[in-house]
Amino acid sequence: MCRARRKRFLRQISSSHPWSRMNRNIQYESSQNPENFLRILEKDAEERRLRRKMKEEKANALREQGNEAFTQGDYETAVRFYTEGLEQLRDMQALYTNRAQAFIKLKRYKDAISDCEWALRCNEKCIKAYVHMGKSHLALKDFKQSRICYQKILEIEPQRETMVKAYLRQVDLEEKAFLQEKAAWEELQEGTEQAMAVAELLKKLDRPNEINLYYCGGLELLSQAIKDCTGKTLFRLNNGFSIINGNNTVRSCLSQNSKDPYSVDLCLSIVKLWRTVCSGNEQNQQLLMECPGTREHMVQLLASPVREIQRENLELLSVYSQTQHGRDVLIANLNSNQMAENLMSCVCRDMSSALALTVLENLAAENKFKIQSRENFTAVFVLPLEHLLSNIMTADHKTLASVISVIGTMALDDAISKKLAGRSEFWRCSLQTMKQCIGCECRSVLYPLLGLMFNLASNPSQVVQEHAVLASSRCLDLLSDSSGGVITRAAGLLSVLLPMSLDATQEVVRNGVVKKLLKILKVGGEMSSRYSIKALTFCTASIPQARDELVKLDKRLHTLRNLLGSIDELVVGNAALCLGHCLEVDGAAVSLLGTDCVQLLLHHAAGDAKRAAVQQNAAITLGKLCKIEPRHMEKLRELHGLEILHSCVRLIT
Structure with a gap:
């Protein structure tokens, strides 16, 4: 057909098509009556909106039904409901991610990935889609793609760094386990000495109803045969956990119910084997926890009357506590309160129990452990600490210092901190310890104890206020340490x-705190200067005697002027405020004539400090200085600082 005839044919078809006639009618009507045309468009839009709303309602109802089925573990039904929901609304992101999650439960990982890709078409920043896709790729051993998915989350929401790190850590662990198993299978195929020995020994240990001595010897040989990471993986691949923990004789000795004379040796051999196969092998650590009864035994054996069993179990817990994964496994599977109580008992019974402290120190930094410890914190941690503090002269000071550090770490949790800060007995014991530690061999306890008390007192409470006078006096004594x-x-x-206590301030001022703080400020470091000038500022703010002493001891307020040159804004702000207090002493302002005081204050008043209090304190003190001694105005004029002075006056008034 030639081109002209084809065009003519298409025009005929087009002119005869009903849609063409409708379009011409609409165009005609719109040209004749634009309002009718707009009404038609609005009606069409409203109809489409209502249809969309109806579909959304149906899709949401099906999603809720799917969620209910998912919660009950009926993943097939959940998939069916989510699929029906998508038939109603193809662009509903939540249905894709929910169905992907159900597919993961059903181990249909490729289907899950497909749904995640559809969810990302709906919303390219869908975090859930990347999470489920990462999990699916991980299950398929595609470690590279799994990492890419999780790292994409960071690009979208950088604040999710903690979550992403946990996912990436899981990828690393899975990849490590995969490579370990690959190496182990290669050894099995090659028939290496280690592979054959592990398999043969486990086969012999699988025999039931043998005497304790038989199993004891076999377990010892097995521990010796496992020489490296591959050996630990071979143990797992040969069903070692099932064989050992499925043995009735083994379970009996772990419960310490057996009266057989070799039951203690067997128990030791089992725990030693656990430690051997779990050291450096995260997969084995998880599998051990999944063995029936293991969780209870690991906690109970901490309280074993047999010291060797107790110590071997501590070694095992120490293996777990050394890594983030191991700590997560412990906290997720063991009774944290009972474990902590038994660990603290180990410390109190045997003050040389460094292993128990190591485990506690590692766990104390974990937020989940702190949260789980809140309810029983006083009974588990505080009462033993108070007992140790009350008997400090007979306690092992190094261990006591470590216990205080553990509790200090735990007290970083707000709920725990409030509970401990509000306990009067703790403050009584601590203050008594401070007194006993001065000038004796137990001074090593002071440093961590003061740190703990400082953190607790930073959140004022009625109990802290009640002990403020005595605590301040103890601190005053230690300023000469x-x-x-x-x-x-x-x-x-x-x-x-x-x-928080005027009485405490009056007490320490009467006993010479100004002189001691001034001495520290003359030679002190960054933190000691920060704390000392803050304390001195409170003294001069409320006690006239403190101002008089400072002016008398610090000629021309030389030390305070030096502090105005500090790079620490907290020091500068308090130094300016303290200087302002001292100006109320007769002759103080006059003594500053001819010094660099005006220049220093003007520098900070006109500066751009991050802390507004620095600028304000400097400005107020500068205004006071010029008001009390007008001759300072001459220096101010030389420095072109009158405008700043006017602002100072406004601040003062």
């Missing part, structure tokens, strides 16, 4: 106690 660390923490504790 030979240890710089103790001095710094004593000054820090003093700086948080004085603002």
Whole structure:
């Protein structure tokens, strides 16, 4: 057909098509009556909106039914409901991600990935889609793609770094296990000595109803045969956990119910084997926890009357506590409160139990462990600590210092901190310990104890206020200590106690705190200066005697002026405020004539400090200085600072 005839044919078809006639009618009507045309469009849009709304309602109802089925573990039914929902609304992101999650439960990983891809077409920033896709790729051993999915989450929402790190850590562990199993299978195929020995020994240990001594010897040989990571993986691949933990004789000795004379040796051999196969092998650590009764035994054996069993079990827990994965496994599977109680008992019974402290120190930093410990924190941790503090002269000071550090880490949790800070007995024991530690061999306890008390006192409470006077007096005594660390923490504790108690401030001023703080400020480091100037500022703010002493001891307020040159804004702000307090002493402002005081204050008043209080304190003090001693105005004029002075006056008034 030639081109002209084809065009003519198409025009005929087009002119005879009903849609063409309708379009011409609409165009005609719109040209004749634009309002009718708009009404038609609005009606069509409203009809489409209502249809969309109806479909959304049906899709949401089906999604809820799918969620209910998913919650009950009926994943096939959940998939069916989600699929029916998608038939109603093809662009509903939640249905794709929910169905992907159900597919993962059914191990239909490729289907899950497909649904995640559809969800991303609906919303390219869908976090759930990347999470489920990452899990699916991980299940398919595609570690590279799994990492890409999780890293994509960080690009979208950087604040999810903690979550992403956990997912990436899981990928690393799965890849490590995969490579370990690959190496183990290769050894099995090659028939290496280790592979054959592990398999043969497990086969012999699988024999039931043998005497304890038989199993004891077999387990010892098995522990010796497992020489490296591949050996640990071979143990797992040969169903080692099922064989050992499925043995009635083994379970009996772990429960310590057996009266057989070799039951203790067998129990030791089992725990030693656990430690051997779990050390450095995260997959084995998880599998051990899944064995029936293991969780209870690991906690109970901490309280074993047999020291060797107790120590071997501590070694096992220490293996877990050394890695993030191991700590997560412990916290997720064991009774944290009972475990902590038994660990603290180990410490109190045997003050040389460094292993128990190691486990506690590692667990104490985990937020989940802190949360689980909140309810029984006083009984599990505080009462033993108070007992140790009350008997400090007979306690092992190094271990006690570690216990205090553990509790200090735990007290970073707000709920635990409030509970401990509000316990009067703790403060009584701590203050008694501070007194006993001065000038004796147990001074090593002071540093962590002062740190704990400082953190607790930073959140004022009625109990802290009640002990503020005595605590401040103890801190005053420690300001002359030979240890710089103790001095710094004593000054820090003093700086948080004085603002909450006028009586405490009056007491320490009467007993010479100004002189001691001034001495620290003359030679102190960054933190000691920060705490000391803060404490001194509170003293001069409320006690005239403190101002008089400072002006008398610090000629021309030389030390305070030096502090105005610090790079620490907290120090500068408090130094300016303290200087302002001292100006109320007769002759103080006059003594500053001819010094660089105006220049220093003007520099900070006109500066751009991050802390507004620095600028404000400097401005107020500068205004006071010029008001009390007008001759300072001459220096101010030289520095072209009158405009700043006017702003100072406004701040003062």
